[in-house]
Amino acid sequence: MTTLRIGYESYWMLSAAAGPCPPLAPDSVTEVDTVVVGGGIAGLSTAWELVRAGKHVAVLEADRIAAGVTGHTSGKLSALHGFVYARIRDTHGAEGARLYARSQQDAVEHAARVAAELGVDCELERRPAYTFVESADHADEMRDEADAAREAGLDASYVTGTGLPFAAHGAVRVPGQIQFHPRKYLLGLAADLRGRGGLIHERTRVVGLDQGEPCRVTAENGAVVVARDVVVATHYPVFDRALMFSRLSPRRELVIAATVPEASDPGGMYLTPERNTRSVHTAPYPFREGQRLLVVTGEKFVPGTAGIGSVNARYERLAAWMYERFPDAGLVHRWATQDNDTTDLVPYIGRFHPATHHTYVAAGFGGWGMSSGILSGRLLAAHITGAALPAWAELYDPVRLHPRETTAWLRRQSTVARHFVGGRLTPSYVDSPDEIQPGAGAIVRIRGRRCAVHRTAEGEVRALSARCTHLGCLVRFNDAEGAWECPCHGSRFDVDGSVLQGPATRPLEPREVESHDDLSG
Template sequence: MNAPLVPPESYWIASTQATAYPPVEDRVATEVAVIGAGITGLCTAWELARAGRSVAVIEADRIVAGVTGNTTAKLSAQHGEIYSHLRHAFGAAAARNYADAQTGAIEHVAAVADELGIDCELERAPSFIYAESEDGVAALRDEAEAARAAGLHAEFTTETGLPYEVAGAVRVENEAQFHPRRFLLALAADLVAHGGQVFEQSRVTGLERDEGRHVLAVQGGGEVRCDEVVMATQFPVFAPMKIIARLTPRREPVVAAPIAASADPGGMYLTQEEHVRSVRTAPYGEGRRLLIVAGEKFTPGDPDTTGRLDRLSAWMTGRFDVGEIEYRWAAQDFTTTDRVPFVGRMPGEDGVYVACGFGGWGMTNGVAAARTIADTMAGTPPPWAGLFDPGRFHLLKEAGRLASAGAKVMGHYLGDRLPHAAPSDPAELGPGEGAVMRLDGGLRAVYRDEDGGLQIVSATCTHMGCIVAFNDAERTWECPCHGSRYATSGAVLQGPTTKPLEPHPHD
């Protein structure tokens, strides 16, 4: 099966109405400005508005259309083999605090959905991490014991609802899954009803202080003045190197196809084998479910994205009795060097808060982050606030991953310039193909569109100067260092960058 070069929008986006909130066109004044309108930003703003704060959400594109709109939408406290890691690295109390934050987030979503009467297809289901190979069983047994000690209803088992055998699994009860856009679009409407403001197509390009207040510059000339700022942008728009250097990007394709309700595996599943496989289903009409499979994680700009999408599609159709694949999309997130999110006050910045580094578990971590920031602003930080503190640094525990991440970035920054030393010829590109070439003495990102026309822009990422690479499945330019993404025209699709790739004149 060959996947198409350009996956369509996600099921969550396709099954909900588009939004049309206004842009920031002049000066906006508010107590708190929240940058980013995914699950973290909207939940934070909603919590603050409910507490009586004046709040404005500023989104670069459309709300819940970025990372949150492309998630697999698992509301699970089981985040891979996280509890054995936390117990070993930071102690039993840290593992329990992490579990409390995640389980609290699940129950909070359920309570808010019930309070507001939101039909977000919230379903209770068990969550599993599993291994088909005996080599992974010992680690799963250790994880089951660590998760149980942290307070989760966890057990080791060899029985699952999957249509193939596993050597072992950790089952956690009473987890949940939902339709994220249905939940968050309703939350945004309630936010506005309680006096909050939501702005779309308003990319924040600068952050300064003026007369004791923060001033956010917005592309197009608008500005937002506020007392406090929350950066809920997955990768902080403005952050010190202490945080930037400890965030590693990853991208992951997703495929979805209808499956008979009778063949539903009955839970949420994850394995690290075969380059990661994540499985869940969602309601999809009478007698059917939508099987959603993610995996094949890669660094943005990987040269084999179409191949990864094909392998994921083949795995799903080979393991499950599904209909034709109807949706394909991709999700992106960042992992910190100690595998715990950064949530709280930005180090060295008065009145600036950050939430990032969710490691692919943004649904519960996003809600937990919102509650953490809102409570911290109110002077009552939750017990897990110290665990998530962005100012923390554990040199011995992070040294290896930090060195690896730094070496990878430096390798891209320097090494990606070397293979392109010889001149290249754009005439070699076919329709829909892109490549980085040395033209006119510089590295250019060259793309030939379906009509045969060329689009040529600078290949230097405007964030920190790494060289972008072509994603042949989504037809985008991506930075392998920090995950910035651009359209073939050079327009910004995803930060941390705030500036487009420079156009290069050509005949």
């Protein structure tokens, strides 16, 4: 039987290898109909829809396609999104909730059709989705959500029995949803896209956008792509023309995966908002006969706010929860994912800002990027090709601004301001690099400036500017993933300063470390 390397990496990444796509040649000029910035599920879905419609499309990805958020998701494709329908009904009215349900369920069915059409073996399985609670504290809220989801058009019901091996006080159930291998699905799309003449360029980080006619996109190596239309599908927009950084809240979430006997499969996809969110489902695991892969997600936090030692502690809490409820589980993988919440819980999909007719965006999926990414592809392709827009286009319009968003927007700005100003008023986290253990990192004052200092496993000390290159907030160290994170807008950097995740596009600047006196002075 094939063996799989065990480690703290995404199972989806480890179990679906792909050959590289060439980067754009330095200082080259390429002309296409549409350039898509970002090679995740939203970007690749959009590019694939456009290529099928006869457009010449180029996808530019800063790293590897299907390797960012999509390569580290939980692998659920569902229209049941926790406690979302009652809240959208309150914010956008009953019709808004119906349009949300129709669009999300349409995305679920579209993925099934595409996988069948292309013959992609993405381990797609139909399962019911549940939002559940273990205590009676949220029982009324659960019943209200069941009513709201049913009124929105989903085949939703309130139940007290589930397939979980522990008691749930109540749950919302929606049948016929999907769990699948997201990376295999996207690699299938990418192969078909290239087969139809589409271009994919990896290791091509975009740093500039000129929204003229035509538009011009510039990569950090000087390469330029000229196109009539541009789609920004970088998870968090790398350009702030629409001031979306003030309307998006980043959050990171941990994922662990364990083997369980097939008999222990709970037979569905489950999510509870309790205990800082817990999500459970399984996937095929061909590497161990008679076993399924149990995928457990939870422990949400804002990047850069977890504190020293906190992320590892969160992993331990998540694992303890799993072992308590699935005692025969055997941990084999752990990873983390990241997404952004909008102020009204509905993603931004459409024109980037009011002044443009050729630049589009897909962002703010709120942890439900599989369905919203596929939805983005269909909606943005309709915008660009001039096809009839679906009924839900206005609901997702990024230009929208509902009165009830104002309070959430002000709260978001207050949080960012606390990080931006408070980070500068708070003393350095450690007084000397001598306090930093191998493999750890902390903020240290060097020559009067706060620097992000990391000590390698071999004891070498590396110092970087602690100021995020996006808007200047101070970064913090994530001990479990060995990365610097910005608490304001979610940018992430490797210990050498290189960008792991936007919206930042430039690395953290290195700082000279000449002696112990330089470090502690």
